Amino acid sequence: MFITNYIKNVFGAVKSLAVGMKRTGYYFTHHKEIITEQYPDNRDTLVLADRFKGEVVMPHNENNEHRCTGCTACELACPNGTIKVVTKFDITPEGKKKKAVDKLVYHLELCTMCNLCVVACPSDAIKMAPTFEHSVFDRSQLTKVLNQPGSKIMDGVE
Amino acid sequence: MDGSTIIFYILAALTLGSGLLAVTTRQIFRSAIYLLFSLIGIAGLYFWMNYDFIAAVQIVVYVGGIVVLIIFSIFLTHQTGEKLPSPTLSRQLFAALAVFCGAALILVQLYHFQYTGTTETALEPNVNNIGMQMLSTDVGGYALPFEVVSILLLAALVGCIVIALRTKPQTN
Amino acid sequence: MLSFSQIASDVDQWLHKVCSPTWALVFEMVIIGVSVIGLFAVLGLVLVLMERRVAAWMQIRLGPNRVGPQGLLQSLADTLKLLVKEGMTPGGSDKFLFNLAPFIAMIAAMLLMAPIAFASNFQIWNINIGVLYVSAVSSLSVIGILMAGWASNNKYSLMGAMRSGAQIVSYELSAGLSILTIVVLSGNLGLNDIVLSQKDGWWIFKGHIPAIIAFIIFMIAVTAETNRAPFDLAEAESELTAGFHTEYSGMKFALFFLAEYINVFIVCAIGATLFLGGWMPFHIGNLEGFNHVMDYIPSSIWFFGKTFFLIFLIMWFRWTFPRLRIDQLLNLEWKYLLPISMFNIILVTVVAIMKWYF
Known part of the structure; x- marks a missing residue:
């Protein structure tokens, strides 16, 4: 029926x-739910x-x-070529040559925070901060070296 | 010369001046806007004569209705910045002739009209009186013309719908 | 007791004492003009701040809170920014009409101030066709928008102007019809007379069902007529950048912006006058004691309180509903609002003839 519809x-x-x-x-009358962060003032919290x-x-x-x-x-x-890994060869105690990281160069200015590198890493070495x-x-100053100087690989990580 | 006369001359100058500009300008949208000012000037004259109702109706019908429709049709058919070609000489001559004839007719009528005074008190032009007069069936009432005009408008509306109606494609 | 009407008549008497009636009239006109412009400026500042605060709180945000105490000076700072900004005129535009358009929008808003009754016996022009005058002059504001859209020489502006024209012309009908319901009930067109007819109760209570339907339709229609969301197709940031005022900057943009808020104020003032009794205090029938208490609150506070309540309602609409599409907009008007308001007119005529209102 047309009229009832x-x-x-x-x-x-x-x-x-x-x-x-x-x-x-409801939102208008309940100000406790406000989610705005007053950023530079509340940097500590x-x-x-x-x-x-x-x-x-x-x-x-x-x-x-x-x-x-x-x-x-x-x-x-x-x-987009944000990460550049410079490798070197370490000598293991058994006298073998082993590939290791020398410098992990990270260009923050190119990074889109897509998280693909973290997903790709087989040994969970990097993460998003x-x-x-x-x-x-x-x-x-945005080009950073991620591994600290003098650092070496943890034992048991292959 | 008192304030009322000054206001009358200002309104008359606005009406005539913008009317003149409306027919002389070469840009069609400006022409519509000048026409608008001319019609507003006429509404101002009605206000000046204390015919508030007629003035408001003038604004509703002409400014809110007709000029907006004119502007819409300009929007749909013209481009900004386009100038109209100036009319041919023969057209200008005919236009001048038509204007002369019209002006002569009106002036002759005005000259021959006997402005006789009346002692009757004027009817107050408020909405109540206008409504009563408009729908009265007595002598001098406007019920019949009012209804005839509404039938005319109805016919125009039906005509519009018939023209705009999309004919259903034959399903064979 | 200090009231607006007292001040107005004192000024009038003093002016007539010190100069001739013609000059007294001229001075009064100047005073009225200056005070209307002052009211515009104050309203612009207050309403912009109010809108931003209401919007923020409805979206669980804080809103402006940096400039001045509680962010109260934010709109003043915005005004300062707009004042010192360059008002550009684009190259291919029709310069005369481009610069004229904001003033047309502003003047139309200004003219609408004339018949509004701000307090008891305090009105700029007690014209006996107040309601008709308002609906006539409000049709002028569309001209400013159409002019701006055309003169900008910009596709977005033109489309915005066309949408706005179609919208205002069609919603004027149902706004007019819902205004007519109250005219039928009160038997008057003057705004002050309509207020006086609500001495024993506001029309929204006295006129019960038809008045409530008319009020709802009126609120929807005026939201559309002032080009505010959910009917802001003329501006539609996400489709047309800013619609008809895309090319405007600086003070010329500010005039359009101000005209929008003034129009909102005016339609809410008209709505408050017609349905909520204007400056008339809240009276219940013949309850003498209660009515007497209510009379102690000044009439101007009643008027502005009701008007700001309706403004808040319109802001509430704006920050709740998504924008309509143009076909939905026209469907809503021609298939729903207009038939319902026509039916409502018949209903209210029957109610008025049979004296079924309270």
């Missing part, structure tokens, strides 16, 4: 609009989301050891 339409529309207005009205991706870092333990084997999987995975205050005066 028409009236049903009108009342349905008014009802659905009222539902939306109820939601915004700022809580970032767990999955926030700001920069690629390589964690080191207290003995200045990392987990990077220098396999260049991250360099191959990177879509939740830092975001990256502004510097010179672009060259």
Whole structure:
């Protein structure tokens, strides 16, 4: 029936609009739920989301050891040439030559935080850190070496 | 010369001046805008004469309706910055002749009209009186013309719908 | 007691004492003009800040809170920025019309101030066809928008102007019809007379069902007429960058912006006058004691309170609903609002003839 449909339409529309207005009205009257971060003022108490991706870092333990084997999987995975792995050959105690990382060069200014390098890494050597205050005066300062000087690979990581 | 006269001359100058500009300008959109100012000037004259209702209707019908329609048709058919070609000599001559004849007719009529005074008090031009007069069936009432005009408008509306109606494609 | 009408009549008497009636009239006109412009400036500042705060709180944000205490000076700072910005005129535009358009929009908004009754006995022009005057002059504002759209020589502007024209012309019908319901009920066109007819209760209560339907339709139609979301197709940032005022900058843009807020204020003032009793305090029938208490609150506070309540309602619409598409917009008007308001007119005529209102 046309008329009943028409009236049903009108009342349905008014009802659905009222539902939306109820939601915004609730937010309007409940100021405790405000999610704005007053950023520079609350720098000390700022809580970032767990999955926030700001920069690629390589964690080191207290003995200045990392987990990077220098396999260049991250360099191959990177879509825009952000990571450059410089490798060297270490001599193992058995006298064999073994490939290891010399410098893992990371161009922050090119990085899109796509997380592909972290996914590609077979030994979980790199991860995304939740830092975001990256502004510097010179672009060259954004080119970083991720492995700390004098660091070496952790035992048991192949 | 008191304030009221000054206001009358300002309104008359606005009406005539923008009317003149409307027919002389070579840009069609500007022409429509000058026409708008001319019509607003006429509405101002009605306000000046305290015929508030007629003035408001003038604005509703001419400014809100007709000029907007004219502007819409300009939007759909012209481009910004385009200038119209100036009319040919024969057209200008005919236009001048038509204007002369019209002006002569009106002036002759005005000259011969006997402006006789009346002692009757004027009817207050408020909405109540206008409504009563418009729908009265007494002598001098406007019920019949009003209805005839509405039938004309209805016919125009039906005509518009018939023209705009999309004929259903034959399903064979 | 200090009231607006008292101040106005004092000024009037003083002017008539010190100079001739003609000059007194001229001075009064100047005073009115200056105070209307002052009201515009204050309203612009207040409404922009209010809109930003309401928007922020509805979207779980804080809103402006840096400039001045609680961010109260934010809109003042914005005004300063707009004042010192260059007002550019694009190369291929029709320069005369381009520069004229913002003023047309502004003047139309200014003219609409005339018949509004701000407080008891305080009105710029007590014209006996107030409602008709308002609906007539509000059709002028579309001219400013069309002019801006055409003169900019820009596709987005032209499309915005055309959408706005189609929208305003069609929504004027249902706004006019819903205004007519109250005219039928009160039997008057003057805004002050309509306010006086609500002495024993506002029309939205006295006129029950038809008045409530008319009020809802009126609010929807005026939201569309002032080009505000969810009917902001004329601006539609995501489709047309800014619609008809894409090419405007600096103070010329500010005039359009201001005209929009003034129009919102005016339509809300008209809505408050027609449905919520304007400056009339909240009276319940013949309850003498209660009515007497309510009379102690000044009439101007009642008027501005109701107007700002309606403005808040329109802002609430804006920050809740998504934008309509143009076909949905025209469907809503021609298939829903217009038939319903025509039916409502018949209903209200029956109610008025049978005296079924309270």
